[in-house]
Amino acid sequence: MNPIAVIKHAYQDFWLYKRDYIKANVLFNLLRIAIISPILGFLGQQILKINGFDGITESTIFSLFKNPKSFALIILIVLIFIFAIFFEFGLYFLYADHHGRNPLKFRQSLLKLFKKLRYFVSFQALLFLIYFVLMIPLASIGLEGSFTSDLYIPYFITDELMKSLSGKLLYFGVSALIFYLSIRLIYSIPYFVFNESSTILGGIKYSWQFTKKKLFTTLISLGGVVLLHSLLTFLGIVLLFLPVMLVEKIALPVAPYVSAVCLSLIEILLFIAFSMLQALVAEVIVTLLKDTEELEHPTEKTIYPKKYLRILLPMMLIGFVVMTFFNYSYLTNNVYAPSTLIISHRGVTENAIENTKSAIIAAKEADADMVEIDIQQTKDREFVLFHDETLRRLGGSSQKISDLTLEEVQAITLQEGRMKDKIPTLEDVLTLADDLNLRLLIELKFAEEADGRNEAELINLLYDRDLLSRHYVQGLNQTQIESFEVGAPAVNTGFIVAFNLGSLPKTSADFMVMEEFSFNQNNLETAHKRQQQLFAWTINKQSLMRKYISMGADAIITDYPDEAQEIKQKLSENMSFTDRIKKYLEIR
Numbered sequence: 071m072n073p074i075a076v077i078k079h080a081y082q083d084f085w086l087y088k089r090d091y092i093k094a095n096v097l098f099n100l101l102r103i104a105i106i107s108p109i110l111g112f113l114g115q116q117i118l119k120i121n122g123f124d125g126i127t128e129s130t131i132f133s134l135f136k137n138p139k140s141f142a143l144i145i146l147i148v149l150i151f152i153f154a155i156f157f158e159f160g161l162y163f164l165y166a167d168h169h170g171r172n173p174l175k176f177r178q179s180l181l182k183l184f185k186k187l188r189y190f191v192s193f194q195a196l197l198f199l200i201y202f203v204l205m206i207p208l209a210s211i212g213l214e215g216s217f218t219s220d221l222y223i224p225y226f227i228t229d230e231l232m233k234s235l236s237g238k239l240l241y242f243g244v245s246a247l248i249f250y251l252s253i254r255l256i257y258s259i260p261y262f263v264f265n266e267s268s269t270i271l272g273g274i275k276y277s278w279q280f281t282k283k284k285l286f287t288t289l290i291s292l293g294g295v296v297l298l299h300s301l302l303t304f305l306g307i308v309l310l311f312l313p314v315m316l317v318e319k320i321a322l323p324v325a326p327y328v329s330a331v332c333l334s335l336i337e338i339l340l341f342i343a344f345s346m347l348q349a350l351v352a353e354v355i356v357t358l359l360k361d362t363e364e365l366e367h368p369t370e371k372t373i374y375p376k377k378y379l380r381i382l383l384p385m386m387l388i389g390f391v392v393m394t395f396f397n398y399s400y401l402t403n404n405v406y407a408p409s410t411l412i413i414s415h416r417g418v419t420e421n422a423i424e425n426t427k428s429a430i431i432a433a434k435e436a437d438a439d440m441v442e443i444d445i446q447q448t449k450d451r452e453f454v455l456f457h458d459e460t461l462r463r464l465g466g467s468s469q470k471i472s473d474l475t476l477e478e479v480q481a482i483t484l485q486e487g488r489m490k491d492k493i494p495t496l497e498d499v500l501t502l503a504d505d506l507n508l509r510l511l512i513e514l515k516f517a518e519e520a521d522g523r524n525e526a527e528l529i530n531l532l533y534d535r536d537l538l539s540r541h542y543v544q545g546l547n548q549t550q551i552e553s554f555e556v557g558a559p560a561v562n563t564g565f566i567v568a569f570n571l572g573s574l575p576k577t578s579a580d581f582m583v584m585e586e587f588s589f590n591q592n593n594l595e596t597a598h599k600r601q602q603q604l605f606a607w608t609i610n611k612q613s614l615m616r617k618y619i620s621m622g623a624d625a626i627i628t629d630y631p632d633e634a635q636e637i638k639q640k641l642s643e644n645m646s647f648t649d650r651i652k653k654y655l656e657i658r
Contacts, residue, residue, distance in 0.1 A: 073191040073287055073290040073291040073294055074294070076287075076291045076293050076354055076357050076358060077295050077298065077354070078355065079353070080295055080350045080353035080354045081295075081350065082352050083166070084346060084349050084350055084353060087165070088346075090165060091162075091165060091345060091346070091349040092268060092342065092345055093176070094162075094165060094176055094179075095345040095348070097107075097159055097176050098161060099384055101284060102154070103494070106150065106154050107180050109150065110147055110150060110151065111118060113143050113145065113146060113147050113150075114571070114572065116143055116395055117134060117140045117143050117144065117147075117411060118572055119132065120137055120140045121134060121137060121140055121141050121145075123572070124572060124573040124575065124576060125570055125571060125572030125573040125575055126569075126570065126571040126572055127567055127568075127569055127570050127575055128567075128568045128569040129548070131549075131569070133345065133393075133544060138331075139223075143476075148195075149190055149195060151192050151199050151337065152199055152202060153189065155191070155202055156183070156186070156198065156259065157180075157183050157325070159259050160179075160183045160186075160259060160263045161176075161179050161183065162348055162349055162351075162352035163259065163263050163264070163352050163355070163356060164179045164182060164183070164258040164263060164356075165179070165349070165352070166349070166353045166356040167260070167263075167264060167351040167356050182263075182352060183263070185266065186262070186263070189202060189269055189270055192641065194269055194270040194271060195272065196207070197270045197271055198270050201255060201258060201259075201270070201274065204248055204251050204252045204255060204412065205252050205255070205256075208256055212657055218227070220276060223588055224568075224585055224586070224587040225587070225608060225609075225610065225611075225614075226521065226568070226585055226607065226608050229239065229608055229610060229629070232275075232461050232494055233463070238403065253281065253283070253285065253288060254277065254281045255274055255277050255278065255463070256277060256280055256281070256288065256355060257273075257276065257277035257280050257281065257355065257358075258270070258273035258276070258277040258357050259273060260273075260352075260355055260356055260359055261273040261276045261277060261280075261359065263454075264359075267520050276537045280359070284358055284361075287358065288355075288358060291354050291358060292351060292354055293349050295350075295351065295354055299343070299346065299347050299350060303339070303340070303343040305526070306338055306343075307339065307340075308388070310332050310335050310336050310339065311332070311336075311497070311648060311651070313327050313332055313653065314648050315327075315329060315330050315648050316563065318646055318647060318648065320633050321331060325647050326398060326401060326593045326647065327398065329397075329398075329401050329648075329650070329651060330394045330395075330397040330398035330401055331650050332651070333397040333401065333654065334390055334393045334397055334564075335395075336651070337393065338390075339399075351610040366414070370465075373418045374490075382630055392581075400650075401650050401651070401654075402655065407622070408622070408638050408641050408642055409622075409624075410618070410622070410623050410624065410626060411439045411440060411605075411607070411624065411625035411626075412437075412438055412439050412440075412626060412634045412635050412638065413438065413439060413440040413441065413442050413511055413625050413626065413627045413628070413631070414433035414436065414438035414440070414441045414442065414627075414628070414631040415442050415607070415608050415627050415628055415629045416429060416441075416442060416443065416444065416457065416629075417429025417430045417432060417433045417441055417443070418432035418433045418435075418436050418438075418629070418630075418632075419432075419629065419632065420432070421489070422489065422491070423464065423484050423485075423486050423489050423490075423491045424464075425443055425455040425456060425457055425493075426445055426455070426484070426491040426493075426494060427491075427494050427498070427499065427502055428491055430443070430499065430502060430503070430506070430508070431502075431506065433508070433631060434506045434508050436630075436631045436632040436635070437631065437632060437635045438508070438631035438635075439509070439625075439631075440508070440509045440510065440511050440542070440625075441503075441508060441509075441510055441511065442510075442511040442513060442544075442627055443455050443499065443510055443511070443512055443513065444456060444457040444515045445496050445512055445513070445514065445515060445516070445528075446471040446472065446511045446516050447471070447472060447516045447524055447527075448471060448474055448475055448476045448478075448479055448514045449472060449473060449474055449475050450471065450475045450476055451524075451527065452476040452495060453495065453496035453497070453527075453531065454471060454476070454479055454493050454494065454495050454496065454526065455493060455494050455495075455496065455499060456471050456493055456515070457515065461482065463484065464484045464486055465482050465483075465484055465485075466485070467482075472516070476495070479493050480493065480495075489500045492658045496512075496531065497531070500531075500532075500535060500537065503541070509540060509541055509542070510541040510542070511539055511541070511542045511543075511544060511564075511627075512528075512543045512544070512545050512567070513543075513545060514528075514541065514543065514544070514545035514550060514551075514554075515545070518547055518549065518550040518553070522553055522557070525550065525553055525554050526557060528543075528554075529554070529557050529558045529561075532561065533558070537564075538558055538560040538561050539560045539561070541561070541562075542561070542562040542563070542581075543561050543562070543563050543564070544564035544565070544566055544581075544583055545564075545565070545566060546565075546566045546568070548565050548575070548577055548579075551563050551564070551565050551577070551579050552565075552577060552578050552579065555578050555579060555580075556578075562580045562581065563579045563580050563581075564579050564580065564581040564582060564583050565579040565581075565582050565583070565590065565607065566582075566583045567582055567583065567584045567585070568585050569585065569587070569588055570584060570593070572587070573596065574593050574597060574604075577602075578600070580602060580603065581597075581602055581603035581604065581605060581606050581624065581625075582597060582602060582603075583604075583605040583606075583607055583627070584604060584605070584606060584607070585606075585607060585608075586607065586609055586614060586618075587606070589604070589606045589618065589623070591621060594621060594622065595624065603624035603625070604623060604624055605623065605624055605625040605626065606618045606623045606625070606626045606627070607626070607627035608627055608628060608629065609626040609627065609628045609634070610628055610629050610630060613639060613656045615628065615633065615634045615637045616637055616641065616653055616656050619634070619637060619638050619641055620641060620653065625648060641653070646657045
């Protein structure tokens with residue numbers, strides 16, 4: 071089957087039934103917002119209540135499975151979640167399949183999909199969960215659902231993998247394998263939906279066999295429709311930017327109003343483009359699944375008559391006016407001086423090895439406000455800078471810092487690519503930081519001792535140098551950090567939260583460091599109400615830097631402090647309305 075003909079057919083079908091697809095998307099999102107999400111939220115709150123937690127972190131998540139009641143609720147949440155995902159995907163496939171013969175209304179689609187519910191209360195639900203995980207890589211080509219848009223591998227994991235050749239090979243190898251499997255299984259859900267007697271396993275088996283001959287055609291067709299759609303969307307956005315750019319030059323007083331209207335139109339365009347891409351991908355998959363060389367182009371009118379427009383148009387107009395009002399408020403109140411601290415993550419490592427003097431000096435040259443370093447303790451109880459549990463990645467050895475004396479550690483030569491360096495002591499780095507007038511964020515990488523001896527030794531080291539109030543200390547062990555807070559209240563202490571659901575964990579630490587995956591405006595406001603600060607890590611994408619600096623994060627930890635400082639400076643300037651719209655689109 072000719073991929074060009076498939077893409078052409080997909081666009082023709084969508085254009086004929088565009089109102090059906092858009093209405094289905096709106097109705098599903100209303101269903102998600104009004105019913106599904108509140109139910110999931112209520113069940114989540116019950117789990118927290120049963121276990122006596124304010125929120126769930128990486129240190130408490132496994133304890134949820136020990137309580138039979140919370141375990142049962144977790145299973146229920148998973149079942150509702152995966153059925154909601156199935157319903158959204160299945161809805162588009164049903165619409166694509168029935169156009170041209172017996173068009174389905176939203177209610178009919180709902181009933182048809184609910185007939186498959188019985189397969190989700192058996193072991194088959196586990197198969198769908200595995201299938202869903204494998205399909206995540208295809209989110210970028212239109213199979214991104216409303217419930218899955220924020221799911222991705224946390225950046226701190228991928229960033230760490232990218233720091234070594236073996237990590238890169240592992241990441242790209244696994245990604246390629248998952249992408250291949252996801253393409254081979256892409257027809258599982260439509261086959262499962264279209265055939266009443268089919269099981270999820272049956273759909274998976276059918277897709278695996280079907281793609282033996284259709285793999286190349288599937289890739290070309292999907293890739294082509296995504297490329298064309300992206301190009302058209304980009305051109306649409308550019309055209310909507312032109313009035314803003316023009317009016318800023320010839321009629322600046324009306325620029326705020328024109329900008330607000332154009333921003334509203336861009337948001338509508340992006341919403342339609344997202345809905346359209348899902349529909350186009352569904353059309354392509356269903357067309358290929360039917361496997362007919364002669365593609366028929368339907369001529370029936372939409373199943374939703376035009377009389378509904380009399381109701382919808384006034385509502386849409388009111389919504390547009392409200393949206394434009396909020397956009398006007400945003401665009402005209404967007405000049406401020408961000409106070410976010412820019413913290414260099416283990417120093418700047420473009421031309422230096424992490425956690426070395428060279429990296430710290432480079433961080434100062436990059437205008438970092440602080441440098442985050444990792445410290446461990448040697449066998450003879452000296453503090454040195456090193457991140458990993460073993461020396462394997464940078465030192466070519468499976469030994470641990472804690473098993474070596476300071477003399478043995480200082481004899482080690484670190485190597486990363488062509489770069490070589492030595493492991494510095496904390497005392498040397500404290501001296502260097504004083505010389506550079508640079509503050510440190512010291513992360514504790516050593517295990518907590520029963521008598522608190524190692525924390526006391528670090529406190530004494532900082533006290534002897536009169537540095538208790540200058541440098542910050544953070545760690546993943548909440549008990550250890552809170553003990554440090556008691557022993558040295560003058561030190562700014564931070565609790566690292568790698569994963570969080572629900573409310574922020576309660577801690578006596580002065581600040582919390584939250585991984586970007588869990589960081590949000592609500593958590594930031596909660597921390598400030600508690601008179602605490604909230605840092606975001608590891609923020610390496612420029613769009614995320616803009617997002618969290620604009621949000622007012624107290625600090626961001628990044629591998630690229632120079633880029634972050636440049637963005638922070640630009641955000642504090644009186645930007646043009648064109649730039650303000652660009653910033654808004656990047657951080658939304």
